[in-house]
Amino acid sequence: MIIEPRTRGFICLTSHPVGCEQNVKDQIAYVQSKGKIEGAKKVLVIGASTGFGLASRITSAFGSDAATIGVFFDKPASEGRPASPGFYNTAAFEKEAHAAGLYAKSINADAFSNDVKKQVVDLIKEDLGQVDLVIYSLASPVRTHPETGKRYKSVLKPIGEVFSNKTVDFHTGNVSEISIKPAEGDDVANTVTVMGGEDWKMWMDALQAENLLSEGATTVAYSYIGPEVTKPVYRNGTIGAAKDDLEATAFKITEELKSIGAKAYVSVNKALVTQASSAIPVIPLYISLLFKVMKEKGIHEGCIEQIQRLYSERLFGGDLALDEKGRIRVDDWEMRKDVQAEISKLWEEATTENLSEIGDLEGYSNEFFKLFGFKVAGVDYDADVNELVEIPSIQ
Ligand code: NAD
Ligand code: NA
Numbered sequence: 001m002i003i004e005p006r007t008r009g010f011i012c013l014t015s016h017p018v019g020c021e022q023n024v025k026d027q028i029a030y031v032q033s034k035g036k037i038e039g040a041k042k043v044l045v046i047g048a049s050t051g052f053g054l055a056s057r058i059t060s061a062f063g064s065d066a067a068t069i070g071v072f073f074d075k076p077a078s079e080g081r082p083a084s085p086g087f088y089n090t091a092a093f094e095k096e097a098h099a100a101g102l103y104a105k106s107i108n109a110d111a112f113s114n115d116v117k118k119q120v121v122d123l124i125k126e127d128l129g130q131v132d133l134v135i136y137s138l139a140s141p142v143r144t145h146p147e148t149g150k151r152y153k154s155v156l157k158p159i160g161e162v163f164s165n166k167t168v169d170f171h172t173g174n175v176s177e178i179s180i181k182p183a184e185g186d187d188v189a190n191t192v193t194v195m196g197g198e199d200w201k202m203w204m205d206a207l208q209a210e211n212l213l214s215e216g217a218t219t220v221a222y223s224y225i226g227p228e229v230t231k232p233v234y235r236n237g238t239i240g241a242a243k244d245d246l247e248a249t250a251f252k253i254t255e256e257l258k259s260i261g262a263k264a265y266v267s268v269n270k271a272l273v274t275q276a277s278s279a280i281p282v283i284p285l286y287i288s289l290l291f292k293v294m295k296e297k298g299i300h301e302g303c304i305e306q307i308q309r310l311y312s313e314r315l316f317g318g319d320l321a322l323d324e325k326g327r328i329r330v331d332d333w334e335m336r337k338d339v340q341a342e343i344s345k346l347w348e349e350a351t352t353e354n355l356s357e358i359g360d361l362e363g364y365s366n367e368f369f370k371l372f373g374f375k376v377a378g379v380d381y382d383a384d385v386n387e388l389v390e391i392p393s394i395q
Contacts, residue, residue: 132216135219
């Protein structure tokens with residue numbers, strides 16, 4: 001079929017298998033161009049099919065020749081209906097990994113469930129014995145709790161009061177004022193249940209119970225802080241409460257794994273265009289200004305650049321450079337004083353009329369479509385493609 005982008009609001013309903021494959025190949029080529037990383041050799045990535053998790057899997061495999069197991073939750077294609085991008089990404093990743101002689105197996109199911117943890121435990125026992133790195137990169141709006149069966153929803157809301165600020169519709173470039181109502185009822189607790197640290201710890205407990213973590217193993221989960229302008233809706237909002245919980249969980253895990261000298265870290269990453277961040281009001285305007293400023297300064301990074309730097313300079317580079325709260329910071333360039341000062345100034349000035357000048361609206365939009373395999377250089381979008389791609393390790 002010939003596949004075109006079909007968007008509804010901030011989601012894209014279609015994705016392009018060849019474009020996704022090209023994205024994966026480009027990320028692999030980037031990692032290879034940066035040289036070998038003396039890193040972990042057996043790696044479990046939870047949330048491995050898109051964004052930072054995919055970049056982590058690629059960096060482990062093609063930077064350190066690691067065997068990888070990836071867990072994610074994606075939709076396969078059906079006749080005439082493309083798969084979700086993570087499905088195509090993983091199909092492409094496995095194809096490349098296997099061609100390079102690397103072990104790569106994938107599980108496409110709900111990582112929050114006990115069943116999937118058991119499946120992964122069995123797979124590690126059978127194939128790898130132990131793992132030495134676990135990347136936790138889930139981003140989900142919902143979680144069914146494995147013990148109660150109750151389904152929780154996370155929300156993106158400020159806490160305490162209404163938050164009003166500017167935002168942009170990145171499809172039209174329209175800058176407008178938006179107000180977001182504060183959390184109510186169980187919003188905060190529910191968001192913490194979905195995006196906090198409980199599931200990360202459950203994973204580590206399940207692995208440790210079966211002695212599947214090697215001596216001195218590392219686990220890393222990803223977090224975000226961001227600037228003053230997004231604070232009420234992000235870091236001081238419901239999702240920020242979940243990130244506080246995630247960050248606190250790192251210390252609990254490290255404490256619990258003391259006997260094997262394993263360590264849990266949170267890495268604070270840079271703001272990037274993802275499906276989730278496109279749906280948070282205010283953030284797309286911030287990101288379009290951020291991209292403009294960082295590109296001008298020659299310090300722009302995408303997921304793969306972020307994770308390659310995380311691995312080569314922090315995790316396996318001999319200096320974690322932890323902040324005062326014990327976190328790894330690869331948002332260091334985003335948070336630089338000169339970068340933030342320029343964004344603050346541009347923020348005041350931004351209007352519908354000038355945003356395409358002072359912000360990188362086009363870059364934002366291109367990145368959004370790239371998430372789904374569209375607008376990728378070198379791909380012929382007029383060509384008939386097979387949407388029914390399979391992930392080799394999943395039968
Ligand atoms: P993403 O949406 O690109 O990736 C999420 C992954 O989780 C996908 O592989 C998806 O399949 C998987 N997933 C979702 N629900 C699942 C489930 N129930 N079972 C199994 N797999 C499931 O997200 P991302 O932007 O890469 O975010 C990953 C982490 O990085 C999050 O913790 C996020 O908060 C953090 N982070 C994001 C940004 C940003 O700007 N996007 C910045 C800093 C940190
Ligand atoms: Na991810």
